Amino acid sequence: MSGPRTILVTGASSGFGEATARKFLEAGDRVIATARRMARLEALADEHREHCLPLALDVRDREAVMSILGSLPGPFSDVDVLVNNAGLALGLAPADQADLDHWDTMVDTNIKGLTYCTRAILPGMVARGRGHIVNLGSVAASWPYPGGNAYGATKAFVQQFSRNLRTDLLGRNIRVSLVEPGMCETEFSVVRFDGDKDKAAAVYEGMQPLSAADIAEIVFWTTSLPPHINVNQLEVMPVAQAWSPFAVHRDS
Numbered sequence: 001m002s003g004p005r006t007i008l009v010t011g012a013s014s015g016f017g018e019a020t021a022r023k024f025l026e027a028g029d030r031v032i033a034t035a036r037r038m039a040r041l042e043a044l045a046d047e048h049r050e051h052c053l054p055l056a057l058d059v060r061d062r063e064a065v066m067s068i069l070g071s072l073p074g075p076f077s078d079v080d081v082l083v084n085n086a087g088l089a090l091g092l093a094p095a096d097q098a099d100l101d102h103w104d105t106m107v108d109t110n111i112k113g114l115t116y117c118t119r120a121i122l123p124g125m126v127a128r129g130r131g132h133i134v135n136l137g138s139v140a141a142s143w144p145y146p147g148g149n150a151y152g153a154t155k156a157f158v159q160q161f162s163r164n165l166r167t168d169l170l171g172r173n174i175r176v177s178l179v180e181p182g183m184c185e186t187e188f189s190v191v192r193f194d195g196d197k198d199k200a201a202a203v204y205e206g207m208q209p210l211s212a213a214d215i216a217e218i219v220f221w222t223t224s225l226p227p228h229i230n231v232n233q234l235e236v237m238p239v240a241q242a243w244s245p246f247a248v249h250r251d252s
């Protein structure tokens with residue numbers, strides 16, 4: 001496609017979402033930047049007048065998602081790329097001690113919010129006969145770790161939903177890509193540990209994590225390949241991260 005594309009990024013107030021919005025804006029595309037913290041989105045939009053539309057949107061609010069994304073104004077109305085990025089992990093407690101409200105919030109945001117945004121945008125893509133959905137999953141979808149319980153399970157949903165979307169959309173000229181990062185230093189761990197910045201920083205101590213810009217680069221790349229290529233699934237870790245052997249509990 002020639003000329004600027006219209007990109008909708010959820011969770012554009014921080015981390016991957018903000019870096020991705022910036023990447024597309026710098027490439028000359030139009031960006032609809034959504035999140036709950038409007039002041040941050042306005043600051044981004046101020047840097048890119050006319051090309052960036054900031055929208056306050058809580059992806060958990062089904063009615064708001066359907067009405068706001070269903071009535072996007074003028075030049076922003078035909079979304080070419082939807083980046084389903086808004087999401088979070090809350091807590092790292094074992095399942096028997098986990099906070100049920102944390103589980104609810106992760107399911108409502110990472111699963112339900114992502115499906116609402118997809119359902120709001122997809123009919124337009126189908127009608128126009130073009131589009132690309134990029135979903136942010138996680139290595140936690142495939143690789144369990146202690147305390148990852150509900151978070152990993154929400155990302156396993158994103159993995160399978162992405163694959164199933166592809167099968168539904170076969171023959172419609174709509175691409176679906178799943179990007180599954182490992183450790184990346186954003187506000188992710190600060191949110192996971194309820195604002196405890198020291199605890200969050202300790203997660204990345206002594207190793208080089210991925211950066212938000214690294215992920216933005218990858219998201220952008222999946223959307224910039226020739227139109228007959230679909231990147232289905234891309235798992236990305238920092239070089240300093242890998243798997244462990246199986247854990248074995250022994251009686252003695």
Ligand code: NDP
Pocket residue numbers: 010011012013014015016017018034035036037038057058059060085086087088089109113136137138139180181182183184185186187188189191212
């Ligand atoms: P950040 O905490 O830096 O960013 C998360 C973004 O999601 C923020 O912009 C936040 O905006 C938005 N968000 C959270 N809840 C909602 C909501 N209810 N409605 C709308 N927006 C919401 O984390 P990351 O950039 O790291 O995370 C982005 C995605 O990447 C998430 O889905 C995360 O699970 C995933 N991920 C992160 C990894 C990492 O190590 N950092 C690795 C693998 C995947 P606001 O609060 O303003 O609404």
Ligand code: 8X3
Pocket residue numbers: 089137138139140148181182183184
């Ligand atoms: C974030 C990656 O391993 O911190 O999805 O859960 S991890």
